[in-house]
Amino acid sequence: MDKREFREKLKQAKRVVIKIGSGVIAEEDGINIEILENITNSINELINQGKEIIIVSSGAVACGMNILNLKKRPDNIVSLQALAGIGQPKLIDIYEKLFEKYGLKIAQLLITIDDIQNRRRFINAKNALLTLIKWKIIPIINENDTVVIKELRFGDNDNLSFHILNLAEADALIILSNIDGVYSKKPTDKDAVLIEKITKETDIEIGENSKLGSGGIKTKIEAGLNSAETGKLACIINGKRKDSLRKLFEEDEFEFTFFEPTKNPLKSRKSWILNCSPSGVVVIDDGAKESIRKHKSLLPSGVVKVFGGFGRGDIINIEDKEGRLIAKGITNYDSSEIEKIKGKHSKEIVNILGYKYSDDIIHTDNMSVVEDG
Numbered sequence: 001m002d003k004r005e006f007r008e009k010l011k012q013a014k015r016v017v018i019k020i021g022s023g024v025i026a027e028e029d030g031i032n033i034e035i036l037e038n039i040t041n042s043i044n045e046l047i048n049q050g051k052e053i054i055i056v057s058s059g060a061v062a063c064g065m066n067i068l069n070l071k072k073r074p075d076n077i078v079s080l081q082a083l084a085g086i087g088q089p090k091l092i093d094i095y096e097k098l099f100e101k102y103g104l105k106i107a108q109l110l111i112t113i114d115d116i117q118n119r120r121r122f123i124n125a126k127n128a129l130l131t132l133i134k135w136k137i138i139p140i141i142n143e144n145d146t147v148v149i150k151e152l153r154f155g156d157n158d159n160l161s162f163h164i165l166n167l168a169e170a171d172a173l174i175i176l177s178n179i180d181g182v183y184s185k186k187p188t189d190k191d192a193v194l195i196e197k198i199t200k201e202t203d204i205e206i207g208e209n210s211k212l213g214s215g216g217i218k219t220k221i222e223a224g225l226n227s228a229e230t231g232k233l234a235c236i237i238n239g240k241r242k243d244s245l246r247k248l249f250e251e252d253e254f255e256f257t258f259f260e261p262t263k264n265p266l267k268s269r270k271s272w273i274l275n276c277s278p279s280g281v282v283v284i285d286d287g288a289k290e291s292i293r294k295h296k297s298l299l300p301s302g303v304v305k306v307f308g309g310f311g312r313g314d315i316i317n318i319e320d321k322e323g324r325l326i327a328k329g330i331t332n333y334d335s336s337e338i339e340k341i342k343g344k345h346s347k348e349i350v351n352i353l354g355y356k357y358s359d360d361i362i363h364t365d366n367m368s369v370v371e372d373g
Contacts, residue, residue, distance in 0.1 A: 003196055006258045010233055011249055013171035015052040015133070018043065019161035019223075022058040023178035024239035030066030031059055031091065035240055037098055039176070042245035043138075044102040052133050054168055056141045056161040057095070063087030088142065095140050105137045110144035116163050117276045117315065126167050133168070158219035162226045165234075166271055173227045174248070175220050176239025181257030182217060198259050200225055224259040226275060231265025234258065266368065273328050274368040278317040280308025280335055282342075282361070289320050292327050292369060297360035300349065303342040310335045318362070329367035332358040 025036045043053050061080055064087030065073065074080055092108050099106055109129065115121045132139050143160055158175060165173045182204060185192040195202065204221065220236050227234035235258040237244050247254040266274065284292070288302025298318060310316055311334045318327040333341070338361060341349050346359040 001197070001260050003256075003258065004252065006197075006233065006235070006260075007249070007252075010172055010235070013051070013233060015054070015168060015170040016046070016172045016174060017054045017056060017161055017165045017168065017170045018245070019056040019157060019173065019175045020058065020239060021157065021175070021177060022062055024176045025057075026059050026062030028071060030063060031094055033094065033098075036094065038242055039239060039245065040095070040098040040102075042243060044099070044104065045246060046249075047104065047138075052170075054129070054133070054139050054141065054164060054170060055095075056157050056164055057091065058142070058157045059091045060084040060088040060142055063090040063094075066090075091142075092140060099138060106140050107132050107137050109139050109141045111141060111160065111164075112144045113277065116167070116272075119272075122167065122272065129164075129168050158223040162223040163275065165227055165232055166230065166268055166275075169268065170232070172233035173223065173235075174245070175223065175234070175236045176244070177217075177220060177236050178238065178240050179217075180238045180241075180255050181236045182221060194255055195257055196255075198224065198257060199228075224257075226271075228259040228261045229266055230268070230271045231261045233261060270368040273315060273330065273366070274370070276315045276328070278308075278328060279314035280306070280310035281317045281319055282306055282331075282338060283319050283321060284326065285321070289326055292318065292367070295364050295367075295369065297364045298327075298329070298362040298367070299346055299360050300338070300341040300344050301346070303338060303361065306335050306339045306342060308335060312337075312357070316362075318367075325370050327362075327367050327369045329362035331362055333361055 020039065025031050043055070047053055061073065061083045064083030064085070067086055067090060068083070074083070088110075092106070095106055109125075111125065115125050129139055141160070141164055143157065161173055161175065164170070179187050180194055182195045182198060183192040184195055184204070195204065198204070198221065224234040224236065235248070235256050237248050237256040244254075248256060282298075282303050283305035284298065284302045285304055288298060291302065292298060304321070308316070310331065312331060314331055315328055316331050317325055318329060320326055331338070337353060341352050344352065349356040349359070
């Protein structure tokens with residue numbers, strides 16, 4: 001796929017997630033209204049063309065810093081949570097006023113990683129999001145920074161934007177950055193060139209994080225590659241350039257970086273499993289590893305070690321004896337139960353535990369295999 005083919009497919013995309021980073025709209029004294037106004041104008045044009053738009057927006061902390069007249073972003077999570085709580089209402093108010101000019105209504109959704117990793121909450125969030133889209137209301141999504149802890153957070157809105165792409169069953173992800181895309185080296189280097197297409201084999205030198213955001217080019221690449229792995233379109237463009245969204249769809253000479261979708265995409269459920277944080281680990285023998293590679297279920301006989309205090313229905317890592325990740329899946333037994341039945345035949349489960357949920361610890365339908373470990 002070349003850039004022309006990517007653009008043609010992007011034009012056909014019906015539902016699009018647009019991620020707007022702090023590096024695009026945030027400044028030392030708050031939000032750059034001029035840039036955000038240009039972006040919302042382009043979004044209105046896309047909506048008029050029949051596209052359904054979902055926005056994942058950073059900027060709450062920058063708004064909070066502006067309200068409190070802070071010039072330096074704090075480095076501790078408690079202060080950042082407080083600033084997000086102060087700034088989030090202001091950020092939504094700005095969006096509401098900008099879209100109101102076009103007769104468009106918005107809704108605020110604050111998401112935590114628990115909402116993604118808990119399947120029931122995932123479905124509830126999905127239903128709410130799809131209802132807003134049906135009502136032609138633009139969802140403005142951000143991580144619920146004020147209630148999450150460091151160990152249970154997305155860490156950046158690039159990662160969140162991929163999860164929303166999956167949650168909303170969208171067709172494409174457009175990440176707005178403060179540079180034209182991904183470069184072969186640090187963009188400040190004289191010999192750095194823009195990389196037009198990225199696959200998982202592309203070798204890239206990663207630069208430093210942005211000043212006002214929590215991500216950086218690394219997390220944007222991860223979001224793009226994860227999107228491509230599910231067969232979705234994804235690209236990074238310079239959101240600070242005027243009319244960049246419009247030019248992405250209309251101008252052949254417009255420069256950006258896109259991610260080539262895989263030919264064998266992961267299903268939504270498998271992608272969800274693969275991108276959830278694990279609650280524990282089971283270590284398997286070589287025979288079980290070979291079976292999993294052939295997309296067979298994990299039986300107790302193949303488990304040699306158990307790590308972590310996880311419950312039935314949690315997502316856990318499946319690793320080989322060298323510590324390589326082989327797969328992730330939803331476990332049918334908790335950690336204490338697996339500790340008792342590991343290395344045993346499935347027919348022995350009832351005698352050992354006094355009951356049995358399933359012959360397998362993780363069924364292949366609830367497992368996502370990691371290619372090449």
